[in-house]
Amino acid sequence: MLAYTYVDKNKFALAERPVPHTEHPRDAIVKITLASICTSDLHIKHGSVPRARKGIIVGHEAVGVVTEVGERVHNVGIGDRVAINVETFCGECFFCRRGYVNNCTDEHGGWALGCRIDGVQAEYVRVPYADCGLNKIPDGVSDESALFTGDLLSTGYWAADITEISRDDTVLIIGAGPTGICTLQCVLLRSPARVIVCELDERRRKFVSENYPDVLVCAPQEAEAFVKARGDHGGADRVIEVAGSQESFTLAWKCARPNAIITIVAMYDVAQSLPLPDMYGKNLTFKTGGVDGCHCDDILALIAERKLDTRNLITHTFPLKEIDKAYELFENKRNGVIKIAVKP
Numbered sequence: 001m002l003a004y005t006y007v008d009k010n011k012f013a014l015a016e017r018p019v020p021h022t023e024h025p026r027d028a029i030v031k032i033t034l035a036s037i038c039t040s041d042l043h044i045k046h047g048s049v050p051r052a053r054k055g056i057i058v059g060h061e062a063v064g065v066v067t068e069v070g071e072r073v074h075n076v077g078i079g080d081r082v083a084i085n086v087e088t089f090c091g092e093c094f095f096c097r098r099g100y101v102n103n104c105t106d107e108h109g110g111w112a113l114g115c116r117i118d119g120v121q122a123e124y125v126r127v128p129y130a131d132c133g134l135n136k137i138p139d140g141v142s143d144e145s146a147l148f149t150g151d152l153l154s155t156g157y158w159a160a161d162i163t164e165i166s167r168d169d170t171v172l173i174i175g176a177g178p179t180g181i182c183t184l185q186c187v188l189l190r191s192p193a194r195v196i197v198c199e200l201d202e203r204r205r206k207f208v209s210e211n212y213p214d215v216l217v218c219a220p221q222e223a224e225a226f227v228k229a230r231g232d233h234g235g236a237d238r239v240i241e242v243a244g245s246q247e248s249f250t251l252a253w254k255c256a257r258p259n260a261i262i263t264i265v266a267m268y269d270v271a272q273s274l275p276l277p278d279m280y281g282k283n284l285t286f287k288t289g290g291v292d293g294c295h296c297d298d299i300l301a302l303i304a305e306r307k308l309d310t311r312n313l314i315t316h317t318f319p320l321k322e323i324d325k326a327y328e329l330f331e332n333k334r335n336g337v338i339k340i341a342v343k344p
């Protein structure tokens with residue numbers, strides 16, 4: 001089969017690989033029908049994910065059809081259309097049983113697909129712990145609609161969930177890239193009084209204004225004054241930081257009102273510092289972590305009800321054999337690209 005592989009730093013290449021088969025009773029094999037390219041794939045390409053193994057097939061977000069199941073797989077069967085989870089988790093350890101699947105202590109747990117084991121930018125993939133890592137796509141939901149279930153939407157759903165949003169809140173989301181938009185959609189499901197999106201890029205600000213007319217939009221340089229003028233209590237009640245820069249981190253706590261909750265979704269290239277003397281008396285609560293992607297069935301149900309719809313994020317589609325071109329476009333952010341879908 002055709003597969004896209006991590007050869008070396010700054011080098012991904014198409015290669016011919018054998019079709020995988022189940023190796024463990026909890027494995028399933030999925031024939032990929034649509035995959036995506038994620039910024040994390042670029043992090044691997046640029047050598048900034050030390051645990052990524054050279055030689056593996058990359059990609060960790062996809063949908064497909066189950067073609068093979070191990071004898072201990074019960075939730076999915078051959079022929080089922082499924083969304084694939086970015087995370088591998090056992091479902092049985094201390095953390096998994098409490099929903100903290102990102103902290104699964106199984107030796108194979110964590111971000112494995114397309115990082116430590118073969119991923120989804122290929123014709124087929126082997127999914128370990130398939131009962132946990134695969135979710136059936138409801139009838140009437142297209143591949144395009146379900147594509148971001150296992151990574152981007154899981155992240156947005158998790159972020160909105162742990163941020164403890166109520167209907168009286170002013171929620172500030174910093175960053176309107178694909179993860180920011182998925183977070184925004186999940187926040188809107190909770191109907192807070194006000195949602196403000198802060199974004200550096202003018203085209204992305206325009207995208208938010210056009211697609212989500214009830215959402216207020218501002219640029220980082222005006223954000224502090226903008227948010228303080230609009231929040232009911234001198235700032236945002238809830239802040240979700242998705243952008244991942246030094247400036248956006250600082251903005252997150254500066255825009256927060258006293259006793260606010262700040263959720264950090266972003267990945268930073270360098271350590272951030274908390275200037276505690278400047279925050280003294282503000283009583284802020286910070287929440288951090290990686291996505292706990294264990295609500296995929298809820299997400300798929302919301303997609304089926306048209307309450308979540310991320311099809312507008314797919315700006316380009318490429319066949320797998322032209323994936324080099326797709327990466328080039330995605331990496332250089334050309335032609336207004338937001339997300340690229342790849343069809344084997």
Ligand SMILES: [Zn+2]
Pocket residue numbers: 038039040041060061086151152
């Ligand atoms: Zn990703």
Ligand SMILES: [Zn+2]
Pocket residue numbers: 089090091092093094095096103104105106109
């Ligand atoms: Zn576990």
